[in-house]
Amino acid sequence: MVKRLRAELSRRLGAVSEDAAFEAEVLLETVLGRDLRLREILGTADVSDGDVEKLNRLADRRISGEPLQYIVGEWEFCGLGFSVGEGVLIPRQDTETLVEVSLGLIRDIEKPRVADLCAGSGCVAAAIKTARPDAEVTAVELSPEAFVYLEKNSAKYGVAPILDDVLSPKTAGRFSSLDLITANPPYLSAHDMTEISREVAHEPRMALFGDDDGLDFYRIIPVLWRDSLSDGGYIAFEVGLGQAEDAAGLIQSAGYKDVGIRPDLTGRDRVVFGRK
Ligand SMILES: C[S@@+](CC[C@H](N)C(=O)[O-])C[C@H]1O[C@@H](n2cnc3c(N)ncnc32)[C@H](O)[C@@H]1O
Structure with a gap:
């Protein structure tokens, strides 16, 4: 699930970013936590429907031109x-x-x-x-x-x-x-x-x-x-x-x-x- 989300986010952010993979990772960690990679390795990285909605909202803001740093805070x-x-x-x-x-x-x-x-x-x-x-x-x-x-x-x-x-x-x-x-x-x-x-x-x-x-x-x-x-x-x-x-x-x-x-x-x- 996280892999699919990562790929989808990277694809969407490619419209505004020269480093879409990095930005996708930052947004994923903002919503799912800094230890996301570790939890993926352990097989415990859960994603709820609410998380997906939140990620899509953040991606929409980024695609509308808002700087990544403001979105992350x-x-x-x-x-x-x-x-x-x-x-x-x-x-x-x-x-x-x-x-x-x-x-x-x-x-x-x-x-x-x-x-x-x-x-x-x-x-x-x-x-x-x-x-x-x-x-x-x-x-x-x-x-x-x-x-x-x-x-x-x-x-x-x-x-x-x-x-x-x-x-x-x-x-x-x-x-x-x-x-x-x-x-x-x-x-x-x-x-x-x-x-x-x-x-x-x-x-x-x-x-x-x-x-x-x-x-x-x-x-x-x-x-x-x-x-x-x-x-x-x-x-x-x-x-x-x-x-x-x-x-x-x-x-x-x-x-x-x-x-x-x-x-x-x-x-x-x-x-x-x-x-x-
Ligand atoms: C280029 S930014 C630098 C901000 C910060 N020092 C940095 O390096 O990220 C310039 C800052 O000067 C502030 N500023 C502009 N005119 C000013 C003034 N007359 N007195 C005090 N601060 C002012 C702006 O609001 C802005 O925060």
Whole structure:
């Protein structure tokens, strides 16, 4: 029965997915349990009519273009589980580079004070806090819809969530003596927004669209948040494709030293950082 369901789901999901077999497995495990493969081997994997109905409903949502991650309600980032759904950006593997670079920048600082701006699900903040339990990590997010997920994930991983606008001087003024500011801000340009896929279009526009050239957050944050950093404190951003040089120039013009660019696992420039 499970085999037949798996084949049928894969066939249906093939209409929207390049990896239908993987997606079928994820939906099967969502409804029938994570230990499904083991129970199949033991011959104890039962499927009720209700399970089949549920699976068909989830498959219909997926076929209508809803991202798999929203349907499942949870996604993995840096090996940690995050609650996700409508209204929050799905954590991307590319963003793990921001975590890796950030952890390197604060390696020699004891009890570092960290603020993650534009926090979304809180994946960056939580990954830093998990790797550095001695750190004091605050996550700032403006969208009330995303904040629901940020609060839930922050409680799980020991991060302090704040609902506020990172482009407001008042918000920056709430912070002082930070050792590190991280941000994966909205950075798609007006042109990029015309080319996003059906799945990405399901994610909040506020999480994606930067401004006409996608660079506003890199223009504003280094200047606005400079006084919130301790002397020698770091700022590290994720950047979009082709934005690294421009973002590095903006950080440099805001008076930061030791400005650097790091590639992600695919070799694309993905993170830009500087030191006050
Ligand atoms: C690209 S998403 C990144 C989310 C998360 N850091 C991640 O890497 O998955 C950008 C986030 O910035 C938030 N955002 C947009 N404008 C903001 C602002 N002015 N102040 C605070 N957060 C903002 C969006 O709601 C969204 O959650």
